[in-house]
Amino acid sequence: xxxxxxxxxxxxxxxxxxxxxxxxxxxxxxxxxxxxxxxxxxxxxxxxxxxxxxxxxxxxxxxxxxxxxxxxxxxxxxxxxxxxxxxxxxxxxxxxxxxxxxxxxxxxxxxxxxxxxxxxxxxxxxxxxxxxxxxxxxxxxxxxxxxxxxxxxxxxxxxxxxxxxxxxxxxxxxxxxxxxxxxxxxxxxxxxxxxxxxxxxxxxxxxxxxxxxxxxxxxxxxxxxxxxxxxxxxxxxxxxxxxxxxxxxxxxxxxxxxxxxxxxxxxxxxxxxxxxxxxxxxxxxxxxxxxxxxxxxxxxxxxxxxxxxxxxxxxxxxxxxxxxxxxxxxxxxxxxxxxxxxxxxxxxxxxxxxxxxxxxxxxxxxxxxxxx
Numbered sequence: 001x002x003x004x005x006x007x008x009x010x011x012x013x014x015x016x017x018x019x020x021x022x023x024x025x026x027x028x029x030x031x032x033x034x035x036x037x038x039x040x041x042x043x044x045x046x047x048x049x050x051x052x053x054x055x056x057x058x059x060x061x062x063x064x065x066x067x068x069x070x071x072x073x074x075x076x077x078x079x080x081x082x083x084x085x086x087x088x089x090x091x092x093x094x095x096x097x098x099x100x101x102x103x104x105x106x107x108x109x110x111x112x113x114x115x116x117x118x119x120x121x122x123x124x125x126x127x128x129x130x131x132x133x134x135x136x137x138x139x140x141x142x143x144x145x146x147x148x149x150x151x152x153x154x155x156x157x158x159x160x161x162x163x164x165x166x167x168x169x170x171x172x173x174x175x176x177x178x179x180x181x182x183x184x185x186x187x188x189x190x191x192x193x194x195x196x197x198x199x200x201x202x203x204x205x206x207x208x209x210x211x212x213x214x215x216x217x218x219x220x221x222x223x224x225x226x227x228x229x230x231x232x233x234x235x236x237x238x239x240x241x242x243x244x245x246x247x248x249x250x251x252x253x254x255x256x257x258x259x260x261x262x263x264x265x266x267x268x269x270x271x272x273x274x275x276x277x278x279x280x281x282x283x284x285x286x287x288x289x290x291x292x293x294x295x296x297x298x299x300x301x302x303x304x305x306x307x308x309x310x311x312x313x314x315x316x317x318x319x320x321x322x323x324x325x326x327x328x329x330x331x332x333x334x335x336x337x338x339x340x341x342x343x344x345x346x347x348x349x350x351x352x353x354x355x356x357x358x359x360x361x362x363x364x365x366x367x368x369x370x371x372x
Contacts (some may be wrong), residue, residue: 017105018061019112022053028114029128036246039129043246044237048254053111055257055289056296060108063344067101076350076361083326083365084343085333099334110300117228119302124227126299127193131246132210132231135189140164140173149195163188172199194225218291221298230299236291255288258352264362264371273327275317280369282346283316290341297337308332316367326367
């Protein structure tokens with residue numbers, strides 16, 4: 001049973017309740033900065049990764065301030081959360097606000113201290129990869145590997161056992177195929193790190209294809225194999241959409257918090273609930289850290305808590321009747337990492353930019369950069 005929490009509890013989620021410094025990336029994760037092979041992060045670099053990890057924690061500290069300010073009836077905080085976490089009759093209840101605050105605080109605490117992931121179910125230190133090359137794409141006609149990474153014989157034929165001859169892999173492929181949208185057929189991937197198989201979509205025909213293949217793939221988190229893992233794609237670090245491999249990105253491109261200038265216009269000049277490229281959108285101001293931050297929500301909280309029934313919602317605006325971050329129903333938004341990530345980026349700009357002569361601050365509750 002959910003109880004209505006008193007305001008004093010919410011006030012305990014002030015920004016200073018999170019530690020100042022992120023834990024060292026090499027202790028939070030199993031990550032290799034000496035190579036780009038097998039998902040290594042050499043092209044990103046340890047200092048770069050530590051910077052975006054720190055940015056992620058700093059943004060979550062802003063998020064706890066956002067919750068506190070909402071509770072204290074700060075108008076900018078009210079407008080932002082009521083837009084990105086829409087309730088039927090705002091303001092949201094203390095319990096609803098507490099859920100947002102607890103989620104932000106939990107993810108921030110993990111960045112500062114580490115600990116179990118997947119909603120406390122996995123205690124192993126998670127992997128952090130910077131490309132999907134930690135996975136070796138197979139076919140169901142490929143030889144099967146055992147937990148030592150060795151092939152083994154089919155006792156009936158004396159030849160190497162194939163994946164399509166092992167009932168457990170046939171069953172797993174069917175289960176994963178049933179879970180994928182449309183007529184997509186799951187294919188096997190072997191992880192030498194885990195010495196186990198994971199089944200996923202094929203992404204493309206090439207045996208080199210994986211979760212980073214193609215346009216729009218920035219990162220992915222998995223809990224099917226233990227330890228869990230985050231895979232960040234080169235596109236998250238500035239690679240072009242058609243060059244989403246480490247080889248095509250000589251150095252990662254860092255965009256820090258608030259490093260892109262906000263260009264606000266009066267709120268009355270922008271449309272409501274629809275996209276228009278004539279105005280600056282919040283998405284144009286997001287720092288490099290946003291992908292890692294998004295994936296850490298999946299990592300720490302687990303799949304059940306971070307996948308809304310409508311699916312993941314990434315876009316501020318979408319065409320037609322598709323769901324979008326602006327105006328997303330509260331019950332979906334609290335299970336949508338991008339809603340949290342965009343909200344804290346937005347409020348980071350709001351509190352950092354001074355008010356104009358009329359006392360109005362830069363805001364993003366419309367999805368656009370507005371002031372007044």
